[in-house]
Amino acid sequence: MMNLFNDSPKRSGYAFPPEWAQHEATWLSWPHKEASWPGKLETIYTPYCQFIKAVAEGEKVRININNEETRAFAVSELEKVGADLSNIEFYFNxxxxxxxxxxxxxxxxxxxxKDKAVVDWGYNAWGGKYPPFDLDDVVPTKIASHFNLQLYTPDIVMEGGSVEFNGAGTILTTTACLLNENRNPHLSKSEIEQYLLEYYGAEQVLWLGDGIVGDDTDGHIDDITRFVNENTVLTVVESNPLDENYILLQENLNALKEMRLPNGEALNIIKLPMPSPVIHEDTRLPASYANFYIANKVVVVPTFRDVNDSIALEIIQQAFPDRAVIGIDSTDIIWGLGSFHCLSQQEPAIQ
Incomplete structure (x- = not known):
């Protein structure tokens, strides 16, 4: 195992910055798969483009698209919401x-x-749930090649939504996802930790348990607990003891209270409410205010036409006094079983 990591990013001096660090750009992949939003694909483009508009006010937005026809459609949709097209770039990936x-x-x-690198983890659509995924799996390598960036390719499955970073050596994740046998059944917990530390340039991994009900990713961290600075997390809690999320979120809250950073410091924990259950076609959807995205000038928060929307926005605004916190209706987007954080990936700026 040691030889495997001789040339790892960590040993070459690289690390994954926190989301609140300055971005050069935000990457997106333009939605086109009807099966991800059955019967609703056409309804998501307005809130999706509102998201792009908000982010593009403070950084470039780089969008992976399939062809010229998709690009023309994307431009027309972005024009409808008044997005700044001069800050939006398209890549035929x-x-x-x-x-x-x-x-x-x-x-x-x-x-x-001063230097940037890319990690291209293996990708299998959350344990092989939604084939095909061959095109998605090679996107990072294509981007690294286009920008002539150093590329690392650990031969294991890992998803960006399953890991959360404080930018000071700590990674937060869940056992429900990373230890699921549909990801890397040949690896032990300690072996997975070693990959995370070496390829993200970190010092420790902290583990929570389960993700929220309805999350088809097997429990991604970005629906439950998010770092907002080096020692503070926002974590969702359910107020209704009869709700099926109540116990598992209490267990995660209790686990967070026991955690310590490398300097021995406890986490500063801020509770975030959950919206009322969002149900569509008898399916409970993974609606969570924790799936916000931190851009250079704004924090974009999914809202759900719920009484807790304004409460969540206020709590998140207090956590980010230097950014405008914007709520965008995610009621249709969440039918795809994810929201703004799931749809985006930040590219850090060179200093």
Missing amino acids: ATNDAWCRDHGPAFLLSADG
Whole structure:
């Protein structure tokens, strides 16, 4: 195992920056798969483009598209919401689906902030649930090649939504996802930790348990607990003891209270409410305010036409006093079983 990591990003001085670090761009993969939003694909483009518009006010937005026809459609949809097209770029990297957090590149920065690298993890559509995924799996390598960036290719499955970073050596994840036998059944927990530490340039991995009900990723961290600075997390809790999320979120809250950072410090924990259950066609959807995206100038939060929307927005605004917190209706987008964080991947700026 040691020889395997001799040339790892960590040993070459690279690390994965926190999401609130300065971005050069945000990467997206334009939604086109009807099966991800059955009967609703056409309804998601307005909120999706509102998201792009908000992010593009402070950084470039780089969008993977399949062909020229898709590009023309995307431009027309973006024009409808008044997005700044001068800050939006299109790349002909064909995709199977839209979830760029999971199939997009993991961008690393060197210790001096002057060099960038890409990790292309293996991608199998959350344990082989939604084939085909061959196009998505090679997107990071295509992007690294286009920009002539150092490329690392660990031969294991990993998704961006399954890991959360504080930018100071700590990774937060869940056992429900990373230890699921549909990902890397040949690896032990300690072996998976070693991959995370070496390829993300971190010092420790902290483990929570289950993700929320309705999450088809087997429990991604970005629906439950998010770092907002080096020692503070926002974590969702359910107020209704009869709700099926109540116990598992209490268990995660209790686990967070026991965790310690490398310096021995406890986490500063801020509770975030859950929206009322969002049901569509008798299916409970993984609606969560934790699936927000931190851009250079804004934090975009999914909202659900719920009484807790305004409460969640206020809590998140207090956590990000230097950014405008914007709620965008995600009621249709969540039918795809993810929201703004799942759809996006940040590219850090060179210092």
